[in-house]
Amino acid sequence: xxxxxxGQLLVGLINGSFYAxxxxxxxxxxxxxxxxxxxxxxxxxxxxxxxxxxxxxLGVGYWWALILTPLVVGLLGVVFExxxxxxxxxxxxxxxxxxxxGLALVLEGLFQNAFGISGNSYPVPEALQGGTNLGFMxxxxxxxxxxxxxxxxxxxxxxVIEKTRLGxxxxxxxxxxxxxxxxxxxxPLMFSITYGFxxxxxxxxxxxxxxxxxxxPLMGSSVIMVVFAVVVIGGMxxxxxxxxxxxxxxxxxxxxxFLYPPASDVVVFVVMALVLLLRxxxxxxxxx
Amino acid sequence: xxxxxxxxxxASVASKWxxxxxxxxxxxxxxxxxxxxxxxxxxxxxxxxAFNLLLGYAGLLSFGHAAFLGSAAYLTGAxxxxxxxxxxxxxxxxxxxxxxxxxxxxxxxxxxxxxxxAMITLGFAQMIYFLVLQAPWTGGEDGLxxxxxSKLLGILGLSGNLPMYYFVFALFLVGFWVIxxxxxxxxxxxxxxxxxxxxxxxxxxxxVDRYKLLAFVISAGLSGLAGSMKALVFQSATLxxxxxxxxxxxxxxxxxxxxxxxxxPVVGAxxxxxxENYLASYGxxxxxxxxxxxxxxxxxxxxxxVGEVLALVKRSF
Numbered sequence: 062x063x064x065x066x067x068g069q070l071l072v073g074l075i076n077g078s079f080y081a082x083x084x085x086x087x088x089x090x091x092x093x094x095x096x097x098x099x100x101x102x103x104x105x106x107x108x109x110x111x112x113x114x115x116x117x118x119l120g121v122g123y124w125w126a127l128i129l130t131p132l133v134v135g136l137l138g139v140v141f142e143x144x145x146x147x148x149x150x151x152x153x154x155x156x157x158x159x160x161x162x163g164l165a166l167v168l169e170g171l172f173q174n175a176f177g178i179s180g181n182s183y184p185v186p187e188a189l190q191g192g193t194n195l196g197f198m199x200x201x202x203x204x205x206x207x208x209x210x211x212x213x214x215x216x217x218x219x220x221v222i223e224k225t226r227l228g229x230x231x232x233x234x235x236x237x238x239x240x241x242x243x244x245x246x247x248x249p250l251m252f253s254i255t256y257g258f259x260x261x262x263x264x265x266x267x268x269x270x271x272x273x274x275x276x277x278p279l280m281g282s283s284v285i286m287v288v289f290a291v292v293v294i295g296g297m298x299x300x301x302x303x304x305x306x307x308x309x310x311x312x313x314x315x316x317x318x319f320l321y322p323p324a325s326d327v328v329v330f331v332v333m334a335l336v337l338l339l340r341x342x343x344x345x346x347x348x349x
Numbered sequence: 350x351x352x353x354x355x356x357x358x359x360a361s362v363a364s365k366w367x368x369x370x371x372x373x374x375x376x377x378x379x380x381x382x383x384x385x386x387x388x389x390x391x392x393x394x395x396x397x398x399a400f401n402l403l404l405g406y407a408g409l410l411s412f413g414h415a416a417f418l419g420s421a422a423y424l425t426g427a428x429x430x431x432x433x434x435x436x437x438x439x440x441x442x443x444x445x446x447x448x449x450x451x452x453x454x455x456x457x458x459x460x461x462x463x464x465x466x467a468m469i470t471l472g473f474a475q476m477i478y479f480l481v482l483q484a485p486w487t488g489g490e491d492g493l494x495x496x497x498x499s500k501l502l503g504i505l506g507l508s509g510n511l512p513m514y515y516f517v518f519a520l521f522l523v524g525f526w527v528i529x530x531x532x533x534x535x536x537x538x539x540x541x542x543x544x545x546x547x548x549x550x551x552x553x554x555x556x557v558d559r560y561k562l563l564a565f566v567i568s569a570g571l572s573g574l575a576g577s578m579k580a581l582v583f584q585s586a587t588l589x590x591x592x593x594x595x596x597x598x599x600x601x602x603x604x605x606x607x608x609x610x611x612x613x614p615v616v617g618a619x620x621x622x623x624x625e626n627y628l629a630s631y632g633x634x635x636x637x638x639x640x641x642x643x644x645x646x647x648x649x650x651x652x653x654x655v656g657e658v659l660a661l662v663k664r665s666f
Binding site: 091097145148149154155156158159160162163164165166167168169170171173174282286289290292293323326327329330331333334337338341342 | 410412457458460461463464465467468469471472473475476479480483593597600604632633634635636637638639640641642643644646647648651
């Protein structure tokens with residue numbers, strides 16, 4: 062009993078780590094560029110696939126993939142921002158959502174063409190195989206690693222944004238990018254880098270996810286819906302908010318899987334409805 | 350979202366001609382086009398027109414309209430096939446359920462605006478998707494198959510494609526007329542005012558939320574009507590009707606045709622359905638091309654086909 066519960070809670074914690082990582086990237090991009098990046102899920106999928114292809118075609122292992130994949134996807138993100146997203150600056154943010162939606166469809170379709178919809182498995186790196194018995198549950202080492210690394214990345218991002226000079230620029234740009242540019246900061250460059258960083262973060266999550274979930278072209282779209290709900294629940298206003306909400310909803314999902322499994326797919330959306338009823342601005346959002 | 354509002358004077362004369370053309374083409378379509386294709390276009394054209402009422406006139410981007418189309422399709426299917434209700438009651442039931450769903454989702458979603466509105470509707474639609482997937486009567490992955498086309502009002506047989514086509518066309522005209530009346534009513538004027546400047550509409554004393562909600566319910570109900578029609582045309586309701594690709598498709602049809610123009614969504618539906626039919630044998634390339642068209646539209650073709658034509662007419666007269 063307790064073993065099942067803690068097992069599901071662990072799964073929830075893992076899912077929550079991914080929700081946190083993804084909604085963090087979404088929040089950073091939205092904050093500065095005022096764009097809801099629908100392609101975030103596709104970039105996550107891209108991360109997993111780049112790692113998988115690297116391993117199978119080039120023999121690049123997990124550790125290198127963890128560094129190289131975010132670079133590759135981040136660069137692609139910068140190119141996309143330069144060529145496409147930039148042209149929508151100043152228009153209604155809905156256009157940004159639609160453009161990235163189109164990109165998500167293109168990426169998903171391309172990979173579906175090349176790899177079909179069945180899953181490809183990615184091996185757990187040797188150093189992280191096995192696990193420890195905690196007495197009340199069995200803790201696979203890789204899963205502990207995922208939670209640990211996600212938390213580190215989330216904390217580092219929070220630290221960079223809240224405590225460093227670069228972060229100060231970012232926050233200033235979020236408040237008023239025109240004014241920041243007037244002070245001589247290269248804001249267009251910041252836009253590109255921020256979008257690239259967000260995409261890289263999604264790809265990083267994708268590499269981390271590859272050994273846990275099946276690598277499939279559809280893995281991104283199913284997770285992005287939940288992440289959007291997380292963002293609605295938490296409000297995109299605060300970095301800490303998106304991290305806490307992501308983790309919390311992962312746990313709620315895990316708990317639901319234990320209590321009433323059929324509801325686990327919809328529980329996040331039910332929570333979203335409840336939050337909209339009780340606190341329309343979101344848990345951490347500033348009411349407008 | 351700023352869109353082209355239809356002009357006055359010669360433009361309204363032009364739109365009368367355009368409506369007449371629509372009726373003529375609609376009446377003669379089964380003689381030069383494959384009827385099932387034409388019916389599919391009509392269903393999706395009504396779906397897109399209903400969606401356009403929300404996006405083009407009220408400025409609300411719903412990313413979850415598949416929920417209304419799909420749930421109505423499933424309910425009509427179940428009503429006709431499982432409970433043995435007559436066709437007209439089945440359609441009524443589907444439309445009513447979609448409108449009710451619109452009332453619930455709309456009431457929650459309008460509590461947030463802009464980008465959040467889109468994400469919330471997407472989330473609710475995803476919830477409907479999972480519910481449909483798991484419910485015992487929907488046939489899960491297979492969907493509801495073999496929905497009978499029984500007799501309309503007990504006399505008119507719908508099993509042939511030609512009578513079915515004209516039935517669908519009649520329903521389409523009814524739906525299109527409702528949208529037309531809504532747009533050209535004082536209510537429609539207020540919707541446009543809200544789209545252009547919401548705070549000003551509030552300060553003028555309009556209960557903005559009620560207007561938005563009513564627009565949402567009308568849009569959801571008519572999307573449901575389209576879904577009910579679709580279920581009868583194809584004699585099936587499938588998961589693709591509630592999938593988020595369907596929600597994206599309706600956005601694309603409206604955007605490509607020209608949002609905020611009455612005929613834009615119809616043109617958009619024709620082009621998108623035609624494209625999908627043409628590409629049907631290429632599998633996932635359809636998704637890639639759909640996405641590419643999406644990006645091209647947003648980047649350099651934001652007025653859509655009808656919007657560009659209208660702008661051209663305006664410039665040359």
